[in-house]
Amino acid sequence: MSKTLSEKILNRLGDKPAQLAFNLSNTPLIRRRLGQRYIQALDRHRPSLPLLDGLDREIVAGLERDGVYVTSLEALGLPGSVRMLRAAQKVAQECTESARRDASAGREFICAPASATVDNPEIFHWGLNERLLDIAEAYIGLPAAYDGMTLIYTVADGNELGTRKWHRDREDRKMIKIAVYCNDVTDRGGPFELISRVDKSQGVDDLYCFEFGTDDVLQKRLGTEYSRDIVSCTGPAGTVVFADTARFFHRGAPAYDKDRAALFYGYFADHTRHPYFCERSGLKRREIADLAQGLSPRQRASALWYQRLPALLRLIPPAPV
Incomplete structure (x- = not known):
């Protein structure tokens, strides 16, 4: 079977294999077993969790308390940050015309x-910095898998579509997204927003109902005054937002005054509950393997997490974005 034919078949299947696997994982017996294994894995790994200090510990505390923590590339001080941001800004600039055409369509x-x-590759490699992996592991409670990054371009058309609606990410029970703003973002420039209230109806051992957060849904799940806890993350280029996008409703707010470009890096547990909802970067597995060459064993393990999936799960094609 040629590659082209394989791609045609996968495109025709869409997210049906992933949805079937998701439904099977939420049958009562499998759901209970997965929940028990998860609790046991957390207990086993707890003595091995990284010990953080300074800003890194503040970030994890902020995530536990509010679901979000805002800082900057300068404050983090990770090597290669300036080069990474410049490369991302160049990519964003090159995407401007096509992004506006796509938005108009x-x-x-x-x-x-x-x-x-x-x-x-410096953009991809930045997300594998050992300190970021420590932060992700300390918060998630298990070794962190790295799902790469995407540069999301929001055109200033005021439309509330797709990820500009309130939603929760489906990759895992608990996860981290790191947003890095490529340009200055005001309250009318498409800031990342998060509702700092946990959806208690959706825990470790439930049906994981992922639906867009209409006002009715948000009132039912978070309370009638949920809007009081909306955190809008504005800031200049180089602003960094850490957020748990699995436990908390969030969105990229519609942009009105100026287009917004931002990098989004993803992390979840090494044995994530929903691997078929992962691999969101658009990179092929062989491309990720090439990018991971020459990195430390821990970095390679994080980037190549899918290689340790059970054989059956490796065969399920990731759901399209």
Whole structure:
């Protein structure tokens, strides 16, 4: 079977294999077993969790308390940050015209092509910094899998479509997304927003109902005054937002005054509950393997997490974005 034919078949299947696997995982018996294994894994790994201090510990505390923590590349002080941001800004600039055409055509989710990551590996590698892996592991409670990054471009058209609606991410029970703003973002420039209230109806051992957060849904799940706890993350280029996008409703707010470009890096547990909802970067597995060459064993293990999936789960194609 040729690659082209394989891609045609996968495109035709869409998210049906992933949805079937998701439904099977939420049958009562399997759901209970997965929940028990998860609790046992957390207990076993607790003595091995990284010990953090300074800003890194503040970030994890902020995530536990509020679901979000805002800082900056300068405050983090990670090596390669300036080079990474400049490369991302260049990619964003090159995407501007095509992004605006796509938005005019009604496309809901606009991101830079995966080839931009291959051509600018410093953007991908920044997310594998050992300190970021420590932060992710300390918060998630298990070794962190790295799902790469996407550069999301929000056109200033005021539309509330796709990820600009309130939603929760489906990858795992608990996860971290790190947003890095490529340009200044005001309250009318498409800031990342999060409702700092946990959806208690959705825990470790439930049906994981992922639906957009309409006002009725949010009132039912979070309370009638949920809007009091909306955190809007504005800031200049280089602003960094850590957020748990699995436990908390969030969105990229519609942009009105100026387009917004931002990098989004994803992390979840090494044995994530829903691997078929992962692999969101658009990169092929062989491209990720190439990008991971020469990295430390821990970094490679984090980037190549899918290689340790059970054989059956490796065969399920990831659901399209």
